[in-house]
Amino acid sequence: MTKNKLVQATIKNFAAYGYQGATMSRIAKDVGIKPASIYYFFANKEALFQEAVHLILSHHFSMMKKTFEQYREGEVHQLFSELLRSIVAYHTGYMDETKAYITMVNSPIPNIKKDVGDYLQEYNQWLVEQLMLTIQEKYPGLEEQAVNRLIEYFIFIGNGLFWAVVIYEAETLQNNLEMAMELMDQCLYQIMGE
Amino acid sequence: MTKNKLVQATIKNFAAYGYQGATMSRIAKDVGIKPASIYYFFANKEALFQEAVHLILSHHFSMMKKTFEQYREGEVHQLFSELLRSIVAYHTGYMDETKAYITMVNSPIPNIKKDVGDYLQEYNQWLVEQLMLTIQEKYPGLEEQAVNRLIEYFIFIGNGLFWAVVIYEAETLQNNLEMAMELMDQCLYQIMGE
Amino acid sequence: MTKNKLVQATIKNFAAYGYQGATMSRIAKDVGIKPASIYYFFANKEALFQEAVHLILSHHFSMMKKTFEQYREGEVHQLFSELLRSIVAYHTGYMDETKAYITMVNSPIPNIKKDVGDYLQEYNQWLVEQLMLTIQEKYPGLEEQAVNRLIEYFIFIGNGLFWAVVIYEAETLQNNLEMAMELMDQCLYQIMGE
Amino acid sequence: MTKNKLVQATIKNFAAYGYQGATMSRIAKDVGIKPASIYYFFANKEALFQEAVHLILSHHFSMMKKTFEQYREGEVHQLFSELLRSIVAYHTGYMDETKAYITMVNSPIPNIKKDVGDYLQEYNQWLVEQLMLTIQEKYPGLEEQAVNRLIEYFIFIGNGLFWAVVIYEAETLQNNLEMAMELMDQCLYQIMGE
DNA sequence: GATGAATGAGCTTTCATTCAT
DNA sequence: TATGAATGAAAGCTCATTCAT
Incomplete structure (x- = not known):
């Protein structure tokens, strides 16, 4: 469908050139239509990019969710490992979305910046909640505060890994994952103690 | 000096709007001159931004260097702590430079991307070399490979901290530093063993 | 009927925005169809507007004719009064047509300008002719030249009233009619003499 | 000066094509510059047209004022005659301004419509005030109400003459003036009585 | 050092129109 | 009858850049 292709092309151009650098002409050309035709599907540039942003964010969410669901039953140790592996897999596999995400975080377009900020908060909340439930289930005696610290470390380490994806090549990245x-x-x- | 003010205004606008979004008019207005006057100091937009890029990178380098020199004589443990503290201090204190840096990393302007890539490599090399010397001096018996691993961990952790500066508020950030x-x-x- | 609704919507938009300012989209939206559908009824924008123009002009003609026929049998004095009253009634009652008419008078679209010019002449001719017949019938001895002067005054005064409709509110307008x-x-x- | 020429060309195009029909390209071409250059002098199309509107209105005002001052000392009868003659002279002599004025009266651009409305009121007020003073000076015993009625008739007749300028050729117009x-x-x- | 005036290139967007369905 | 999808042309406007002063 043309509309989907438009959003994909937008993500690609967003990643490569940023919001201002990505032009409607280039996006149209990538899809194989004329610039004017974009306006049949989207009211304007901002609307198009907002759809792209939403797609990126929901895609990220669904990926992490899938990993989480797949490994929630197993060991906590393995769950963390797989989540970290998943961060690398997602962000290298969908490099365009990752690059777009980086420019989005400080976007001068208020709507975009807001959407990303809201998402970050929502995602974090979900992650903390799910991890809390899962870990407490497995270590019933553990204090909540301890679990919380564990989760905070996980997020911190995940952030390091995320930025590594952005700046390092495959080899270094693999080392970073380990x-x-x-x-x-x-x-x-x-x-948890020994 | 007008030229310096121009570079500073460029960094500010670069941070806020990205390369394409930052305009010569706005930069000129921030400095209090007319756009045409910029061309007395810089050949074109790219040259102006490249100077800004260089300033950012060399500023970062000199900051890290200073911290390093200040603490190289002390304990390794303290050196690492101070370097981490320095990462937070620099990137929060010079937020514009940090934001500009993020957009620079994936800049569509080849020269800028190249400069940043080169710097990253150079900085890394310097850091590894300095840490290697310092640590080996203090733990003469230690194998090079062990020191290397230690340094890699430090860089990984530093990256996590860097991204935390970008996305978190002061409070969370402090927690991340700890x-x-x-x-x-x-x-x-x-x-090192015990 | 859709076609009629289209013409009505065209008059409304013509009045509000002028020929260039009135868009096919807006007209379509007012009618509740899509722009493409207009082309089933009209060859193009000009054809649509020409139909609107014709409707406005013939509507005006039929209104004045009706008034004329209604009062031609009575006193000349009353006939003039009622014709003047009719000018106000028509142009306030069909403000959109009046506003459209004003823009039509100097329309850059040759066909429209021509149609309006032709109509003005035709309407004037009819008016003069009818008034001439009616007045001469009632004042058989009167010289044709005198009747002509009377008619000219009537038209002049009618013009003053017309422009008053365009620029004044109800109250001032009523005063103008008197x-x-x-x-x-x-x-x-x-x-006529005493 | 280029700026003045721009305003003149704007009036001409405004008269010929209306606000929406007049394009920045055409105006630029009339002046002998490129469209982009207009933006050095005016922020945007609306600002340019607003300047044109102001010029038209103040021009009209100064013309009527001049006539008024020239004949205020003489007979009232002559003052009225000259003011009427002045209406014809101005509106035929500056036909572009007159045509532009007509489209302005019902302009879909709020700022323009407001400016014209405000002017109409201000001009009317000035006219009534000046005529009141002048006539009362010459007919000291006359009741204010009587003078008021006289002025109202003058304005009404002036309106008829104005519209005649718009729709008639020179010959008919001369007859209308008489x-x-x-x-x-x-x-x-x-x-005034005999 | 600085700028007023100008411009080419290119941007986003609008709009009348087409045509297969 | 009606429209979804598309487009050529042109609109208003921005922006980096130039150059005489």
């Missing part, structure tokens, strides 16, 4: 997993194991060991 | 330092201590303990 | 009727009476008295 | 002056004399005679 470090992340080891650090996470350390934290688990430290907090 | 986690970073604790993780680093863990690594030290793990690798 | 002045017009009094002036007309004066002319009658002056020319 | 009628207007005769009607005005009649009113004077009627109200």
